[in-house]
Amino acid sequence: MLRQYKAIKEQYSDAILFFRLGDFYEMFYEDAELASRELEITLTSREAGKGQRMPMCGVPYHAAEMYIGKLVKNGHKVAICEQVEDPRLAKGIVRREVIRVVTPGTVTDFSMLEEKVNNYIAAIALDRGKAGLAACDVLTGEFIVTEITGEDVERRLVNEIARIEPSECLVGPGVRENERLHEFLSGLRGLSCTYYGAEHFSPGTARRVLLEHFQVASLEAFGIHDPDSSRDSRDTSGLAVSVAGALMAYLRETQKSSLAHIVELKVYSTANYMTMNASTRRSLELTENARDGSRKGSLLSVLDLTVTPMGGRLLRRWIEQPSLDLDEINRRLSAVEEFVGNLMLRDDLRRLLKDIRDIERLIGRISCGLGSARDLVALSTSLGALPGIKMALQGCDSPALEGIASRFDDLKDIHDLLDKSLVSDPPATVREGGMIRDGYDAELDRLRRVKNEGKTWIADLEARERERTGIKSLKVGYNQVFGYYIEVTRPNLHLVPEDYIRKQTMANAERFITPELKEFESQVLGAEERIIEIEYNLFVDIRDKVSAQAERILKVATLIAELDVFASLAEVAERRGYVRPEVNAGDSIIIKDGRHPVVEAMLDGVFVPNDTVLIPQENQVMLITGPNMAGKSTYIRQVALIVIMAQMGSFVPAREARIGIVDQVLTRIGAGDDVSAGYSTFMMEMIEAREHLVAAARRRPRPGAGQHADRLPKHSLVLVDELGRGTSTYDGIAIAQAYVEAMARAGGCKVLFSTHFHELTRLEGEVEGVRNYHMETVVEEGKPVFLYKIAPGPVARSFGINVARMAGFDAAFCRRAEQILKDLERRNPERLQLSFFDMAAPFDMAVPAERVELAEQLKSAQQEGECDQRGIGGGDAAAAGEAGDGGIMGDCAGQEVLDCIRDLDLDNMTPIQALQRLHELRQKLLR
Structure with missing residues (x-):
C-alpha cells in the first residue's frame, strides 16, 4: 500500500x-x-x-x-x-x-463559492507585443478568450485581469519574464499563480486540444481564424488559441471528466466595452465598497434585486463591462422599459424565477460526474417553473423579450425524466440507495418487495418459533457482524430444538440460526445489496442523460439570467423613480436633476439633484470649487455612475439624461498610498494623471490622417478630485493647471475636476472649454449650510475652519485658526506677483519675514508710482546705494530682471517652466 x-x-x-x-x-x-x-x-x-x-x-x-x-x-x-x-x-x-x-480555480463545492460571483481560472501569455487571455468558470461552463494588440498591451491586459478577478491564473510564455506583470499578479488579492509548461501553450498543441474537446473540424465557428497547419498560427489569433488550449488542457488534466457543459468558446474584444481600470472600479465602488470590500454601499448593492444566482452574476458582469454597442444598449433598455410599464408581467415573472435554483452550477456539477441525487432534484424543481415562464412571455413587444420567448425551451422531456425517476427528498450520498422512485425499474421494484416482505416473514417466524418451542422470550434479530439470528435466554436453553445451530454465546443468552433462517438471510441481504447497486447504476444513467443535454439546459439558463436582470433593473427603476436615458453616438453628456444612486438609497430618497452639461469645446471641463463636505466628490461620481448605468442598459436616477457613448472612464479620486509598490500619495496621483494624459492623447485623431487612421473612439469621461494636494501648494497648482490645459486640448475628453486651488478658476476664458462651477453654500448664524447644489462660477470663499468646528474641534482651537488665517491674509495681499504672470500669491505663506517685507514694499512702490522703466526698485544706482538697507535692489539687478522678462517666450512655456523661471528671477532680486 x-x-x-x-x-x-x-x-x-x-x-x-x-x-x-x-x-x-x-x-x-x-x-x-x-x-x-x-x-x-x-x-x-x-x-x-x-x-x-x-x-x-x-x-x-x-x-x-x-x-x-x-x-x-x-x-x-x-x-x-x-x-x-x-x-x-x-x-x-x-x-x-x-x-x-x-485547485482555487476549479472548486465545485457550492459551499466554497459566493452565489452571485463567478469563480474564474485564467491563462495568460505574451508574444511579439501581443497578449492572450482566456478565462473559464468551471461550474457554469463559461469559457471566454481575447487577444490584445496595439498600444499599451501590458496595461490593458492588467485591466482585464483585474476586471475578471480570477482565483487562479496559468502563467504562460512571456509573462514569467515580465517583471511588471509578475509583480502585478503577485500583488492581486486571492490569486493563486500556476506556472504551466510552455509546451501546453504551443499553438499546434493548443489547437488540437480545442478541436478534440469541442468536436469540430475548425475553430472558425468560434470567430478564431484557423490557419492551415503548415502556417504559423501565431500570426492569426495565435495567442487566443494558445491560452484557450492551454487552459482547456489544464482543466481536463485536473477534472478527469469530459467537461461536457463547456460547449462554447466565446471570443470577445475589449474594444467593444467601456474601459475602466482597477483604480476606477475601486473609486466608483461599482461592485464593492472601498472600506471593507463588501458589496454594501456599492452600485451593485442598489441595482441587484435579482432572484436567481445566474441573474446576479450577469448583472455584475454588465456593471463591470458597460457596452459600447448602441443597438445592444437600446435592446436592453427597451426590455427594461417594457417591464417597468407592465407591473403584472414583472411580478408574475419574478415570482416564477424565485423557484429557479443555480441551473448553471448544477449542470456543471452533473457534467463533471459530481452531481448528487439532490442536485438532480434541485434541477428538476427549477425546470418545473419553465413552462410558466414561457407562457408569461407570450405577447411581449420589446425585441429582447420577443427573442427570448422565441428561443425559450421549457425542457419538458428532461423535467419528466427527473420527476418520474427520483424521489423528492433523496439522501445526501449516492451509495446508500433510497433515490429511485417505485415504478421506475421493474427489477428494483421486485427486490424491494423481497426486502419489504422479509419484515413480515421475520415476524411470522418469531411467532411460529415461540409457539413451537414454548419459549415466550424468543426473538429474531439482526446485526451486521452475524446477520440474522434467533436469541434464547439462558433459563430457556433446555427448550432449544435440535435443529437450532449455535452461532454466538453471550453472557445471558445464546444466539442460533436454522437452515430456513440462513436461506432467508441469503435472499434478503442479497436483495439489499442488489437494490443499492441497481439504484446507483440507474442514478448514473439518469445523470448521464441529463449531462448529454447540457447545451440545451445552459442556453435556457442564459435566457433566464437575462430575464432576471431585466426584471431586477425594472423593479429598481420603479421603486426609485429612475428614467430611461437617451444613449446616442454623440459626444455630449446632458443630465437634468441627476442623483447619486447609492447615496440616495442610503439616505432613503432624500437627495438634492443636480444638472450636468458636458459638451466638447464648449463646456468640456467642469472646474468645480467648494468647501469640503459640500458634495463635490459625490457629484462627480454620480455623473460617472449615471453614464455606466445607461451603457449597461439600466434606467438612471435623473429627470432626463442624454448620454453620448463614453468609451472609457478614468478617475483620480482619493488620497491613497501604494505601500506595496513603494509609492507615496503624490506619486500615485502623478502616475494616474499621466495615464489620463496618455489615454487622452492616444484617442485624438491623427492630424491629416486618411480613412484608415486611428479609429479609436475619443469619448472619455475623466473624474479628478483634488489633483496636486500631495505636494507643496505651488507645485500642486502648477501641476493641476497643466493637467487641466492638457485635458482641455484633448478633444473629446469630458472632465469633471474638483479642486481647492481657487487660482485655477481664472482658466475660464483663457482655456477653451473650461467652465467654473461651485457647490453652493450659505452662512446662517455664522455657520455654513451646504446646499449640495452645483452652480456656475467659482466659489466665493472656503469654509475650512467652519468644517473643523463641525468636526468637533474646540472653540479655542478654531479661534486660533481664525487668527492665523487673518494674519496670513494680511501678510499676503492680492496680486503680489509680477504683472506678467496673472496668478495670485506666488510667495509661500511660511517664508522669512524679509520676503513678506519685500512684497509689501513692491506693492507700495507700484501704488506710489516709484517704479520706472529703468528698474523695479526706482531711482538710480547711486540713490539705491545711499538708501542702504532701505532700498529693495540695485538698478542693475532690476534692469537685468526686466530684460529677462522681455525675452521670455510666454506663448511656448508651460506653467511649470514659467514657475521655474520665476523662481530664478526671484533669486536674482533677493541677492
Whole structure:
C-alpha cells in the first residue's frame, strides 16, 4: 500500500494527496504535517518499515469537502485519490486512482463559492507585443478568450485581469519574464499563480486540444481564424488559441471528466466595452465598497434585486463591462422599459424565477460526474417553473423579450425524466440507495418487495418459533457482524430444538440460526445489496442523460439570467423613480436633476439633484470649487455612475439624461498610498494623471490622417478630485493647471475636476472649454449650510475652519485658526506677483519675514508710482546705494530682471517652466 501511495504522490507532487482508506482520507509524510497544521487536526504516525514511522493524519470521507475547501482557500491544490474497485473483489491491494484535483480555480463545492460571483481560472501569455487571455468558470461552463494588440498591451491586459478577478491564473510564455506583470499578479488579492509548461501553450498543441474537446473540424465557428497547419498560427489569433488550449488542457488534466457543459468558446474584444481600470472600479465602488470590500454601499448593492444566482452574476458582469454597442444598449433598455410599464408581467415573472435554483452550477456539477441525487432534484424543481415562464412571455413587444420567448425551451422531456425517476427528498450520498422512485425499474421494484416482505416473514417466524418451542422470550434479530439470528435466554436453553445451530454465546443468552433462517438471510441481504447497486447504476444513467443535454439546459439558463436582470433593473427603476436615458453616438453628456444612486438609497430618497452639461469645446471641463463636505466628490461620481448605468442598459436616477457613448472612464479620486509598490500619495496621483494624459492623447485623431487612421473612439469621461494636494501648494497648482490645459486640448475628453486651488478658476476664458462651477453654500448664524447644489462660477470663499468646528474641534482651537488665517491674509495681499504672470500669491505663506517685507514694499512702490522703466526698485544706482538697507535692489539687478522678462517666450512655456523661471528671477532680486 505504501508503494502505491508513493507512486501516486510522485505524479501529483505539487498537491496534497487525499488517499482513501476505508471511511477516511489519509495523508502521509509532508502532506500530513502541513494538513494537520492548517486543518488543526491530530498528527499521528504509523509503521513505515525498518523500524521507522511516518507522520499521518486523516479526515472522514463524508466531511472531506469542508477540509478540502479550507486547504484550497489557503492556496493549496488537493488531489483526491479514490478506491476504484470493490475491496471485496480485489486481488491484493485495492486499485486506487486520482479522480480529481481541486485547485482555487476549479472548486465545485457550492459551499466554497459566493452565489452571485463567478469563480474564474485564467491563462495568460505574451508574444511579439501581443497578449492572450482566456478565462473559464468551471461550474457554469463559461469559457471566454481575447487577444490584445496595439498600444499599451501590458496595461490593458492588467485591466482585464483585474476586471475578471480570477482565483487562479496559468502563467504562460512571456509573462514569467515580465517583471511588471509578475509583480502585478503577485500583488492581486486571492490569486493563486500556476506556472504551466510552455509546451501546453504551443499553438499546434493548443489547437488540437480545442478541436478534440469541442468536436469540430475548425475553430472558425468560434470567430478564431484557423490557419492551415503548415502556417504559423501565431500570426492569426495565435495567442487566443494558445491560452484557450492551454487552459482547456489544464482543466481536463485536473477534472478527469469530459467537461461536457463547456460547449462554447466565446471570443470577445475589449474594444467593444467601456474601459475602466482597477483604480476606477475601486473609486466608483461599482461592485464593492472601498472600506471593507463588501458589496454594501456599492452600485451593485442598489441595482441587484435579482432572484436567481445566474441573474446576479450577469448583472455584475454588465456593471463591470458597460457596452459600447448602441443597438445592444437600446435592446436592453427597451426590455427594461417594457417591464417597468407592465407591473403584472414583472411580478408574475419574478415570482416564477424565485423557484429557479443555480441551473448553471448544477449542470456543471452533473457534467463533471459530481452531481448528487439532490442536485438532480434541485434541477428538476427549477425546470418545473419553465413552462410558466414561457407562457408569461407570450405577447411581449420589446425585441429582447420577443427573442427570448422565441428561443425559450421549457425542457419538458428532461423535467419528466427527473420527476418520474427520483424521489423528492433523496439522501445526501449516492451509495446508500433510497433515490429511485417505485415504478421506475421493474427489477428494483421486485427486490424491494423481497426486502419489504422479509419484515413480515421475520415476524411470522418469531411467532411460529415461540409457539413451537414454548419459549415466550424468543426473538429474531439482526446485526451486521452475524446477520440474522434467533436469541434464547439462558433459563430457556433446555427448550432449544435440535435443529437450532449455535452461532454466538453471550453472557445471558445464546444466539442460533436454522437452515430456513440462513436461506432467508441469503435472499434478503442479497436483495439489499442488489437494490443499492441497481439504484446507483440507474442514478448514473439518469445523470448521464441529463449531462448529454447540457447545451440545451445552459442556453435556457442564459435566457433566464437575462430575464432576471431585466426584471431586477425594472423593479429598481420603479421603486426609485429612475428614467430611461437617451444613449446616442454623440459626444455630449446632458443630465437634468441627476442623483447619486447609492447615496440616495442610503439616505432613503432624500437627495438634492443636480444638472450636468458636458459638451466638447464648449463646456468640456467642469472646474468645480467648494468647501469640503459640500458634495463635490459625490457629484462627480454620480455623473460617472449615471453614464455606466445607461451603457449597461439600466434606467438612471435623473429627470432626463442624454448620454453620448463614453468609451472609457478614468478617475483620480482619493488620497491613497501604494505601500506595496513603494509609492507615496503624490506619486500615485502623478502616475494616474499621466495615464489620463496618455489615454487622452492616444484617442485624438491623427492630424491629416486618411480613412484608415486611428479609429479609436475619443469619448472619455475623466473624474479628478483634488489633483496636486500631495505636494507643496505651488507645485500642486502648477501641476493641476497643466493637467487641466492638457485635458482641455484633448478633444473629446469630458472632465469633471474638483479642486481647492481657487487660482485655477481664472482658466475660464483663457482655456477653451473650461467652465467654473461651485457647490453652493450659505452662512446662517455664522455657520455654513451646504446646499449640495452645483452652480456656475467659482466659489466665493472656503469654509475650512467652519468644517473643523463641525468636526468637533474646540472653540479655542478654531479661534486660533481664525487668527492665523487673518494674519496670513494680511501678510499676503492680492496680486503680489509680477504683472506678467496673472496668478495670485506666488510667495509661500511660511517664508522669512524679509520676503513678506519685500512684497509689501513692491506693492507700495507700484501704488506710489516709484517704479520706472529703468528698474523695479526706482531711482538710480547711486540713490539705491545711499538708501542702504532701505532700498529693495540695485538698478542693475532690476534692469537685468526686466530684460529677462522681455525675452521670455510666454506663448511656448508651460506653467511649470514659467514657475521655474520665476523662481530664478526671484533669486536674482533677493541677492
